[in-house]
Amino acid sequence: MSPSFSAPRCWRSVVLALALVAAGPAEARTVWRCVKDGTVSLSTAPEPGSKCEARQLADDAVQTPNLWGAMGVFSGVLYEREQDGVLVYGTRRLPGSREYLRFTAQTPPGEPAHEGLGNVGAPRLKPHSALFAANAKRYGLDEAWLRAIAHAESGFDSSAVSPKGARGVMQLMPEVIADYNVSDPYAPAESIRAGAQHLRALLRRYGGDRTLALAAYNAGIGTVARYDGVPPYAETRAYIDKVQALYARYRAALGRPIERPAL
Numbered sequence: 001m002s003p004s005f006s007a008p009r010c011w012r013s014v015v016l017a018l019a020l021v022a023a024g025p026a027e028a029r030t031v032w033r034c035v036k037d038g039t040v041s042l043s044t045a046p047e048p049g050s051k052c053e054a055r056q057l058a059d060d061a062v063q064t065p066n067l068w069g070a071m072g073v074f075s076g077v078l079y080e081r082e083q084d085g086v087l088v089y090g091t092r093r094l095p096g097s098r099e100y101l102r103f104t105a106q107t108p109p110g111e112p113a114h115e116g117l118g119n120v121g122a123p124r125l126k127p128h129s130a131l132f133a134a135n136a137k138r139y140g141l142d143e144a145w146l147r148a149i150a151h152a153e154s155g156f157d158s159s160a161v162s163p164k165g166a167r168g169v170m171q172l173m174p175e176v177i178a179d180y181n182v183s184d185p186y187a188p189a190e191s192i193r194a195g196a197q198h199l200r201a202l203l204r205r206y207g208g209d210r211t212l213a214l215a216a217y218n219a220g221i222g223t224v225a226r227y228d229g230v231p232p233y234a235e236t237r238a239y240i241d242k243v244q245a246l247y248a249r250y251r252a253a254l255g256r257p258i259e260r261p262a263l
Contacts, residue, residue, distance in 0.1 A: 031055050033067050033208070034092065038257025042067055043090030045083055050092070055207050066211050068105065069244075074261050075104045092262040105261070120245050123147070123253035127156035128169065128188045135196040141203075144254050145210065146196060148246035149217070152239060158188050170195030173220075214240045 032043045034050035046052040055067055079097035081088055089100060125147075132150070136143035153171040154160040166173050168191035177185050180194035202213035205221070215230045216223075218239045223231050230237065251257070 029056070031067060032090075034090070034262075036092075036262070039092070039260055039262040040068060040071075041090055041092035041262040043088065043092070045086075045088045045090075047090060047092060047094065048083075053208060055209075066209060068261065069210070071105075071261055075102065076261055077102050120242060120249070121151070121155075123246070123249045124151065124156060125253055128192060131189055131192045135192050139196040139200040141196055141199060142247075142251075144250035144256060145243075145247050146192075146199065147250045148243050149195070149199070149214070150192070151246050151250075152243045158186050158191065167191075170198075172198075211240060214243055 030044075032046050032052040032054055034041045034043055034047040034052040036047070036050040041047065041050070043052070076091050077093070078089055078091055078100045079093055080100040081090070081094055081097040090097075128150075132143055132147050135141070136146045150156055150169050153166075154169050156169055158169050160169075160171065161167050162171055164173070167177070167185040169188050170191045172180075172182060172185050172191060172194055176182075176194060176198050180197050182190045182194045184190055185194075199213060199217065202216050202221075203210070206212035206216070211230060212224060215236055219231050219233060219236045223233075230240065
């Protein structure tokens with residue numbers, strides 16, 4: 001009988017299990033996030049037929065990144081198989097796979113889960129459409145994710161100013177405006193370009209973890225470092241949930257498959 005486990009944030013346990021069996025230097029491990037036909041799996045090696053991205057995990061990391069995305073609660077299986085003469089572990093059932101363990105994962109919801117989200121609203125594709133498409137492509141971002149952040153930040157209002165001094169469509173803070181040479185933060189072209197650059201930098205900093213990137217975009221890199229993860233701020237956590245809910249809606253509106261776990 002295969003082992004099984006369930007925990008409040010079991011996706012961390014799954015990622016850790018993958019990291020422990022992955023080959024790599026003692027100080028870091030590589031886990032591959034693989035997407036095929038809108039389904040997501042985690043693996044210790046690239047999967048044949050899937051588009052896979054490597055994510056580096058430090059052995060001494062206090063907080064394991066969420067590599068799944070916003071998928072709610074789901075049950076899955078970690079499989080063992082031979083690939084190129086070595087044992088490989090992954091959550092997609094491929095030819096020759098053997099069941100290794102079962103798990104139940106709890107990830108952020110894909111839809112609003114509590115009143116703190118406020119009015120999420122329907123996707124709006126017309127505002128600054130060409131700018132979002134061009135900058136998402138230029139900086140290697142998912143256009144739906146970039147649009148979802150702008151929607152949550154300003155509702156696409158180029159004249160928006162927050163009480164904390166964030167400005168424009170992407171609600172750029174003064175330090176971001178300076179870092180990315182923005183001459184007019186109210187100009188949609190500059191705001192979206194700098195916002196996309198900043199988000200790309202955050203994703204690189206956090207190994208592709210969108211949740212940590214959103215936390216830093218909202219609360220600042222220093223705050224994420226201080227708490228070694230998502231800070232315990234109700235505003236930041238509601239913001240992350242709202243963007244994730246909007247992200248699913250924008251993917252659907254753009255005609256792209258909504259990611260789901262490979263089972």
